[in-house]
Amino acid sequence: MEYILVEQALPFTIPISPCNNFVDEVDSLPPSAPPNTGEQSSAEWVRLIFHDFITADVVAGTGGLDASIGFESERAENIGKHFINDTLTFFDVFVNAYVSLADMIALGAIMSLRTCSGLNAETELKVGRIDATKAGPSGVPQAFTDLTTTLATFETAGFNQSEAITAVACGHSLGGVHYVNFLSIVGEDVVTINNTDGVSTFDSTPDVFDNIVIKEYLAGTGKCGGPLVIGSNVTTRSDLRLFQSDNNLTIKSLLSPDDFHTKCGYIFQRMIDTVPTAVTLSEPVVPQKWKITTYDYQLRQDGTLSISGNIRYLCDLGLNCPAPSTLSYTFATLNEPTGTFSTLPLPTVQGRVPGDTCGSFFSTDAPFFGNFSSYCFSNNITSSTTAIIVQNEYSYPLFPSVFVAQSDSSIAQTITIINDTSFVLNTTLKLSAAALTWIVKDAKTLDVVFYQKGPGPACQQSVSNIFNMECTGITESEGSLERLGTVGEYTIFTGTQTWVGGAGLQAVQVGYQGVWSMSVATLGLVLNTTVV
Ligand code: HEM
Structure with missing residues (x-):
């Protein structure tokens, strides 16, 4: 994660750089900046943390940023075309035996804010979040939710009134409300050939994380705070209700760019670091020289x-x-x-x-x-x-006592066509490992642990193209390699493992009686596909 954060590593940054870019994972469309739909990946990535964390109960120590949102995309409170499926499908590629989806959600928000502000914002990445295994409680405040209920929800998640206002004002610096999602908030007149989803932005700079939303709201200029402030439907003016609830005191405290970035940085940190009590977050990831x-x-x-x-x-x-x-x-x-x-x-x-x-x-x-x-x-x-x-x-640290010999290992997929409509996919891993002979002595086998994503073929996302949270979990299974012979100080072990389906192999660990190699997180093995 440090690597992605520090090196702004591709392909992770493609959807958010530039900030008005959009990658449609669900429909597998190429990136476009700006897209003619009016969608923006950076805004979706930031909105996602609100919808994931807000149902936390800090007193009970439950919920928070735990990726439970992956089970909740069908709920009415999470409406928004693809914002969950697009985002999580993209993040899922980076999830492995070490990195949880919830940590990727945190990283995505942090990197969006940095890319969109051009600043090295005050939000730091801590890791160690654990993914939920089922949906969390419902209750994400919606545009028509009354003020008392909205504030109570934030309170349960650990945010007082002023912090709730700050969170909303900061979040609504990016993106906007889409006609296709909220027919009662945005008028159809917004829809054009270059804005087919009909986005009505919160401010005049929807692809810059800045305080223009605050300025325009207070001055009544530009977008005046957007559709959740001035929309014709009074019931859905949720931003206006919140902002006015302390006579605009909190909003005014965000008027200077410095205050905006400092206070937003603090509040975003709070949102992404709200985790169940069972989770202990790491120290902030520090860029390594x-x-x-x-x-x-x-x-x-x-x-x-x-x-x-x-x-x-x-x-x-x-x-x-x-x-x-x-x-x-x-x-x-x-x-x-x-x-x-x-x-x-x-x-x-x-x-x-x-x-x-x-x-x-x-x-x-x-x-x-x-x-x-x-x-x-x-x-x-x-x-x-x-x-x-x-x-x-x-x-x-290095530990060449036992290791996977990558140059002698390979992974290949075979597709066997059954008839016009069906086929069988098999994945075969040929694995070779070396272990110091004085450690393994004359052992006949070496232990292997395979780390795989999801329980199997049912999780092939390409089937439905809809993010399936069940598929993100990393499962462990054990195997063994057979002794082949010795080379120098080492004994070589090899073996073949075949899975029906894509396997979703994330890492392999080899070892002997408690002496384990480091896992190979990205296998680096050549993937060959053969059709037979
Ligand atoms: C009372 C609380 C809130 C309500 C009622 C609310 C409501 C909404 C609604 C109706 C939309 C339009 C979504 C769409 O059409 O795609 C939206 C967008 C957005 N919200 Fe909120 N929101 C709230 C709090 C927050 C918070 C705390 C954040 C901070 C993370 C946030 C971040 C965003 C972002 C970035 C967008 C733009 C999404 C896009 O353009 O795709 N919201 N919000």
Whole structure:
């Protein structure tokens, strides 16, 4: 998540950069900015946190940002064409054994606010949210909900009157109300060929997270606060009722851009950090100056062990971040419990762009955290290596005692056509792993844990194209690999596992009697599809 946050990594940022972009996951349409429908992914991502968190009961310690919204898209209170299905279908791709959907919802809102404000807003990412396994209670305030009920709902979620007003005013800086969703709030006259869903925005800058909504509301200029303030239907003027409920005192406190961003940052932080008591959130994710973003071990036929991967350097120099001048490794053996060996300096600038192969370099702008460059490294190491150290500043633990041999592993899918309307899809994983012989001795098998998304073929989203929360859970299953032979200090184990359907494989862990390898979160295995 730090990687997505700091490097504004593609493809995560496509729907929200620029801020008026829209990606229609449900209909599988390409991104467009602005789309002629009047939809905006950044606004949908921000609206989503309100609809997920607001049914929290902080005294009972239940609800909050827990992705229960994934079970609730059919409720009338969550109306809004695709805002849940589009968003969660997109986020689900990033969910794995380590990252929950609820954490992705938090990250999506934070990154939307940053992209749309151009500011490194005061909202920090904490992680550790746990996804709900069923729907939460209903009760999201709607435009026609009376003031007392709305304030009571916010109160139960831990927000007093002023905080509720701030939350709504901040949220309604982006996007607007759509005719197709709310026929009684927005008139059909708004619908045009370039605005087919008929969005009526809250302010004149719906794709900028700014205080224009406050200014226009107070001055009665521009959009005057939008359809929930000046809509012809008095019953659905929910923003007006809220804003006036303390004689506009809270709204006036948001009039300066600085106050707006500080107070909105604080209130968004509160919304995304409202979690069930069973959840303990991490410390804020801090951008790392150095980071090993990927790595992989290779065991050659002659028994030599090497490691290759990528080092990111986040600097604030306004130019390419220079390659680290030193790279060293620590090791520990029975004879030498601590030791270090150094390698040659990394290559200098070679004009790498993202996606290029190793051995080169690229530099790009991380808008909120400065420039970063990414350097490949590749070194021979020993099996007793315990860490890689970059520039004597950054240390990352290594554990090459047991690992998946990625270059000897592969994953392939086979589609068998039964007749014109049906087919069978099988996924086959060929897995190879290496383990130090002194650890596994003469063991015949090595343990494997497969981490998969969802319970199986019923969860193939392409079938219905509608987000199915049941499919997001990560399940664990166990297997084993057979002993093949030895190479150098290692014993090699291999095996084949076949699943009916897409498998949804997220990670594989190999180990022996409690000595486990690190999981391979993104398998990095080649996906081959064959039709037979
Ligand atoms: C009393 C509380 C609230 C009510 C009654 C309310 C109502 C609405 C309604 C009716 C829409 C139009 C949705 C559409 O047509 O697609 C909307 C949009 C939106 N709301 Fe709220 N809202 C409330 C609170 C909040 C809060 C606290 C946030 C902050 C996260 C928020 C963020 C948004 C955003 C960003 C949009 C624009 C969505 C888009 O353009 O797709 N709302 N709201």
